[in-house]
Amino acid sequence: MSTLTITGLSALEILDSRGRPTLSVTLTAQDGSRHVAGVPSGKSTGANEAVERRDGVADHYAGQGVEEVVATVEGEIASHLVGHGWDGIWEIDTTLCGVDGTPNLSRLGANAVVGVSMAAARAFAHASGQPLWRWLARDGVAPRLPVPHFNILNGGAHAPNQLEFQEFMVAPIGAPDLPSAVRAGADVYAALRALLVEDGLDTGLGDEGGFAPDVDVETALRMLTKAIDRAGYEAGRRGVAIALDPAATGFRGHDGRYLVGDERLSAGDLIDWYTELVEWYPIWSIEDGLAEDDWDGWATLTQRLGDRVQIMGDDIFVTNPQIITEAIERKVGNSSLIKVNQIGTVSRTLEAMAVCRDAGYTQMISHRSGETPDSFIADLAVGSGCGQLKSGAPARGERVAKYNRLLEIAAANPDLPYGLG
């Protein structure tokens, strides 16, 4: 094991992909090497996520800044970390959580903590002489190149249209290798653009780089299926499948009904509709199909569709090992989305993934809708061997940075397997 002595810690307020303030953290190690992490930021956040801290006063250009968070990294956090030798990321992360003292990192800010934790992980990888993905691989886990899930059609909180579902992703599950999968994502994205133009629909983009036309859910699914075909791929698991993130908390009314078009659906109605959609379209995964507090509905959804599609929790699980453990006990979902900033440290992220693995729950590593060019999650997806990554459309620099990092890893490591595993 390599010991890491931290000699410096600094932070900077930068902009994320939405033009909102976020921070980058730079950690300097004893050998003079510098390790930088860019902090992402979600918009459709789960109620139980670790808390992103922002300055109290909304400022003139982009909402609330993070200057106080920058000061916390350089002041309080640095005072606990700099000048000490550390034996592992667990030790640093445990110290950060202890110094924070709250269950959700709200005092220091999860954005401060996660930036330091990611930079520290990079420093440990460097000290061990390994690429980040290999250093992140834990005992008993076989690294692999994940199936990229390209979010090419955006709705919900990420787009100005009326489309209820937040994300319509294409997943080249049947591609022979990672480069072919990335090419397939780009081909389908281009085909969808052409279809939108042909139909006179808007080709403006949502927050994650997918198109944001004003269409309803079934039209979106029809267009996606057609785009897959038009691009020359087989629609379905042997070729390019569809994954949905309805992010259902976002279209649930105060009375607990789900508001879709003119309809006010119960959880049961919505589950019936999902069952039909899975029948009619090549859907392989549904994330946040019901609201985050609708645990009974989730159990029913899992019972009804869990043996046919991946039923994945995002807002409901928030990458929290305790919540995922409860979900496993209650047979809620069969898969978890994994977002590092949702739980706040690299160690707790790895713990959440281990809990999933032990229970046979699949996992998908995820970006946030507000991103930087940081490609940490690409390495995490490979090292964890989970087989799935979502990072938005195959366009826009902050999204493409992750897919391009996968391509780099693939090129340098031709023996790494590709696929769901």
Ligand SMILES: C=C(OP(=O)(O)O)C(=O)O
């Ligand atoms: C990536 C997502 O969105 P956000 O980052 O806004 O939570 C998501 O809901 O899966």
Ligand SMILES: [Mg+2]
């Ligand atoms: Mg989600």
